[in-house]
Amino acid sequence: xxxxxxDMTIKSNEEYEQQRNKRxxxxxxxxxxxMGVLIIFVGVFLLIRNKLDIxxxxxxxxDAIDWFLGGLFVVYGIWRIYRGYxxxxxx
Numbered sequence: 001x002x003x004x005x006x007d008m009t010i011k012s013n014e015e016y017e018q019q020r021n022k023r024x025x026x027x028x029x030x031x032x033x034x035m036g037v038l039i040i041f042v043g044v045f046l047l048i049r050n051k052l053d054i055x056x057x058x059x060x061x062x063d064a065i066d067w068f069l070g071g072l073f074v075v076y077g078i079w080r081i082y083r084g085y086x087x088x089x090x091x
Contacts, residue, residue, distance in 0.1 A: 025087045032084030036077045043073025 047070035050062040 021089075025089050028089055029084040029087050032080045036080030036084065038077075039073050039080060040077035043070045043075075043077060046070030046073065 046066045049057060049066060
């Protein structure tokens with residue numbers, strides 16, 4: 001039969017784990033938001049770079065791979081933002 005001190009230790013350990021998981025989930029959520037936005041910006045750049053007058057287009061003209069990767073980056077960025085919103089890291 002557990003004693004009062006044993007019960008308090010178990011509860012305090014559980015509370016500590018819950019607080020730690022909440023902090024880690026918050027930090028990972030912020031990281032997911034930031035990375036998602038950055039990845040979406042790269043994807044949008046790849047999608048619209050043929051409309052921009054930059055030296056990169058003269059050296060490496062845009063092609064279908066840019067469209068494909070741009071779309072892929074936008075979808076992945078949206079997924080990262082969604083994952084940060086849901087915060088299902090420990091389930």
